[in-house]
Amino acid sequence: MDRRSLFAGTAALAAGAMLGARQASTQPAANQSPGVYRMKLGSFEITAATDGIAYRPLTDGFVRNASLVDVQQALKDAFLPTDKVPIPFTPLVVNTGSKLVLLDAGNGQFGAPTSGQLVANLTAAGIDPKAVNTVIISHFHGDHINGLRGKDGALTYPNAEIMVPAPEWAFWMDDANMDKAPEGLKPGFQGARRVFAPIADKVTRYEPGKELLTGIHSVAAYGHTPGHCTFAIESGNQRMLYLADITNNPLLFVRNPDWSAVFDQDADMARAARRRALDMAAQEKMLVAGYHYPFPAMGHIVKDGNRFDVVPMFWTPTL
Secondary structure, three states: OOHHHHHHHHHHHHHHHHHHHHHOOOOOOOOOOOOEEEEEEOOEEEEEEOOEEEEEEOOOOOEOOOOHHHHHHHHHHOOOOOOEEEEEEOOEEEEOOOOEEEEOOOOOOOOOOOEOOHHHHHHHOOOOHHHOOEEEOOOOOHHHHHHHEOOOOOEOOOOOEEEEEHHHHHHHOOHHHHHHOOHHHHHHHHHHHHHHHHHHHHEEEEOOOOEEEOOEEEEEOOOOOOOOEEEEEEEOOEEEEEOOOOOOOHHHHOOOOOOOEOOOOOHHHHHHHHHHHHHHHHHHOOEEEOOOOOOOOEEEEEEEOOEEEEEEOOOOOOO
16 A cells, blocks of 8 residues: 555545544543553552653753753654653552552642542542551652642541651751752752651651561662662562652653653762662563553563663553
8 A cells, every 4th residue: 555545545534534523422531531550469459540740841951961952852762742751650559468558649739730640540449548558658759748648738548657768758857958958959858848747756767678568678779869769569479660760751761771860869879770770670570660651650671782671561451
């Protein structure tokens, strides 16, 4: 089939579709259906629930050690717009059989208008926020902690133990660190205080490298923030790695693992942590989940020379 024949056929199909559209009784939908995906990991049930997405205008300096032209080309190669970076948010719920565990809490009522969807999607999945036993936080950036408490101060997960990395608490809750921080970092300190100061005596601070709950291990991955952690989840003979913010948008920072995002507080440490995690995932063929990956934010890492890529997980209707 040549190009002319192809477009002639397409035009005929479009005309037929327009005729069908005039007869349709269902109005076009303005929004997606609930953003929920479930899978089994051994005896655990994993639920990915989207908190929505934000779009960050792309400016020079978003990647500190790459030119704007190179970043735009990487976005173009991924069939993405070249003037903004899509940043999805996908927390995970791990049902261990005895506990319902949420990994990171989303934006809540404090993010972009296209975010803050976590509670609605959990509800659509049949998960009552009051039934969550434990919330484990990877780090203190607002898109991971703001969903813990609403604008009225009420806890979103009122019956849950909240667990945070001890090094994160030590950094963000220290007044001396806040006083000497550059202006661009001060909102992070203020946000951490808004969330945690009223409940400080109820927050459990964990040491990275420890098993936090049966089958959920914390892994130190410092650099993005001073106490940033990932989580290895294991049940039976199956394992997965929740990467949190190791890569931000993977189409940029998995494919270019040595690039440094503007969000990374210590670029060298973040780069080293990223490579360690991606190397391990590729070598061990581990399933990974990335907080800022395209929904359902799961897949496998493959290594090609000095670079990596993500092979998305296939959707399946059964667990």
